[in-house]
Structure formats: structure tokens, C-alpha cells
Amino acid sequence: MVSGQDSIPVKSYPVDTPATKHSPRAATIMSAVLPGLGQAYNKKYWKIPVIYAGIGVSIYYLYLNTTEYNRYRTAYIYRTDSLALPKDEFDGLYSEAQIKSGIEYYQRYRDLSVIALVAMYAINIVDATVDAHLFNYDVSEKVSLNIKPYIYTPVYSYSNQSNNNIYGLRCYINLK
Secondary structure, three states: OOOOOOOOOOOOOOOOOEEEEEEEEHHHHHHHHHHOOHHHHHHOHHHHHHHHEEEHHHHHHHHHHHHHHHHHHHHHHHHHHOOOOOOOOOOOOHHHHHHHHHHHHHHHHHHHHHHHHHHHHHHHHHHHHHHHHHOOOOOOOOHHHHHHHEEOOOOOOOOOOOOOOOEEEEEEEEOO
8 A cells, every 4th residue: 555655565463452462461460460361361160160169268267267366365364464354254164374376376377368369369369460461371182191100010029018009000102
């Protein structure tokens, strides 16, 4: 296409269609903003309930352990405070050492619940990113991995045991 003498001819190139352009960066940002959105972008819809189940269970145990930690902590404060405060809810049930042990127990599992929640969030982001990178990867029948159990019986044995079998796995990789 030339419109005048000063113009340079311009070649037109085909534009990438959205079907062929799949961005790992977009999947990462989507999963960081809303967990599961990157999996939807990658068309891996079955992973969304798994992610929300993991996050939901982590939140449930975080709430449970925080509530119990606060109960035991309040009871311990009532027991050890020198003021005339009301009796704690564990009066007559647990000793001061048992209440302190309960505080440590629920604090430990509260912290583990936070770690599990952060891990599920991070796994969500990493999974979306890796799936986006492998979105256009060709998986065909020509490439396969077969793993089979294997029992090896040695010809010569250096021990007096009757069963000298060696158990393991045999891997076959086919690249046709």
C-alpha cells in the first residue's frame, strides 16, 4: 500500500490471536488477586474447588485454634493475676501447668494453620503460573513413561538368608 511518493511500502503481518497467546504473567496476577482465577484462565476448572477446600480448611483451623488459644490464655491470666478477678472457666478442671500446656498447644497449631494458609495461597499462584507456561505444550501418545514393579534375584549371594530378592521399580521412557 503506497499513498504517495514519500511513503514506504508496509508489509502486514498476522496478529496473534488470543487463542495462541497465553500469558503466564496474567495467570499469576489473576491467582494472586483472587485464588482460582488463574486456574480458570488456564481452563483447569477442576482445580478451583481443591484450592478453595485447602484455603477453607486452613481458615477453619486457624479460627478454631485461635479461639481455643484465647480461651486458655484468658484463663491463665485470671489464674495468675493477683487482683480479685472472676474465676476462670477451667477452675477445678485443669491445673495452672495444664492451662499453660494448652496455651502452648493451641499457639503451635494456630501458627501451623497460618503456615498452611500461606502455603495454599502460594501453591495456587505457582500452579497457575506453571499451568500457563505449559498451556500450549503438546502432550501426545508418542511420549510415555511406564513404571513397573521389579524383583531381582541375584545369582550369587553373600548371605545365608533364603530370601535374597531385591525389590524395586523399573522405569521405561518411550520417545517415539
